[in-house]
Amino acid sequence: MTSSKALRWFTSLYMLVLMLLITTGCTENIIVLNPKGPIAEQQRDLMLISTLLCSVVIVPVLILTAIIIWRYRDKKGRKAKYTPNWEHSTKLEAIWWGIPILIILTLAVITVQATYALEPSKPIESDKEPVTIQVTSLDWKWLFQYPDQGIATVNEIKLPKDVPIRFEITADSPMNSFWIPQLGGQMYAMSGMAMTLYLQADELGTYWGSGANYTGKDFAKMYFNVEATTQEEFEQWVNEIKAASPKLTLEGYKQLAEPSASEILSFSAFPEGLFEMTVTKYASSHNHGLSWKDIQKIQIEE
CATH class of the missing domain: 1.10.287 (Helix Hairpins)
Structure with a gap:
């Protein structure tokens, strides 16, 4: 009986210590x-x-x-007050x-x-112009297009520190969820829709990003790094891609969209309106009847 009582006390103490460690552990x-x-x-x-x-x-x-x-x-000699008629x-x-x-x-x-x-679609107040990144979820990779810079990457994002980032998010695959935990909550990537998400990095560093929706065999490989750099380093990175990387053609995009995992890739150019074409091709098949201009107009009105 004594050993059983000691075991209960030890178990209770262990659970208490475990809860304290979990709840007071380093949030880093x-x-x-x-x-x-x-x-x-x-x-x-x-x-x-x-x-x-x-x-x-x-x-x-x-x-x-x-x-x-x-x-x-229940024990002998119990001194707790017994009040059977108490009810309220x-x-x-x-x-x-x-x-x-x-x-x-x-x-x-x-x-x-x-x-x-x-x-999510509310712009972040800043004296700096936002950088637009168009995000397309593919099986099983992420395509990031920088329309203002004219470059594209796969499974890699670089962005300038302290600058608002306007993510335009869609899918050319089953529905997924775009998530950079240290910068903000997740946003669904859905075919035929262009979702808007504003985020911003306040510190230099590399942050983890991932798909947060199960989409099949290589879902676990749908992660990417997000590197926050200075404005000068960001511009240098863009120039390096323009000078050394191949162009992404429409045929190349069709091959990229085939179900497969991918390493980090970069492209010095991509077909004009590729993101819009991806959105509207599914919008038409869903009988939404909306052009890209219609989608933008609705977003502005909202």
Whole structure:
């Protein structure tokens, strides 16, 4: 009996220590809690505030549960007060209903405000012009087109620090989800649609990006690096690609779109309107009846 009791105490202590290590561990190792941009910072703060508010209810309930189980356990010589006719307490009812209601209302207000503030297509306030990157999800790779710079890459993004990035996202494959955890939340890539996502990197460095939707055999290989550089380094990188990389032709794109994994590639040019053609070919097949100009007009009106 003594060894069994000791084992229970050891197990309880172990679980408590494990929970403390998990909840108080260094957030540097959890990339969604280590933001490197303004959007990710606001999303991190929303997660932490929501967790703390929920803990106001969850932690006392867990503690009281342990106390009640221990105090009212079946044992000889128990001194806990026995009140079989007790059935109601207005004070207690007010506490265990009032506090959760206040927390839910607070969470509702915070969530609504954050939802509007973090609207993905809302431009980031900046005195710098945004850089546009057109993202196309393929099987099983990512194609990134820089329409203003006239270059394209596969499974690699470079962007200047402290400059808003306007991602235009679509798919020429099954639906996927474009995600750079340290810069912001994920955005679905869907055929026949052009989704808009604004992000920004505030620090120099290399960040991990990935597809966040299961899309088949080589889904696990759909990851890419995002390197935030200085403006000068970004322009130098663009010039190097223009000088040394081949052009992406329409036939080359059709081969690239075939289901297969890919290493990092770069192209000094790509067919004009390639992204728009990818969007509208599926829009037509879905009977959306929208041209690329129609899509842009709707986005502006929204």
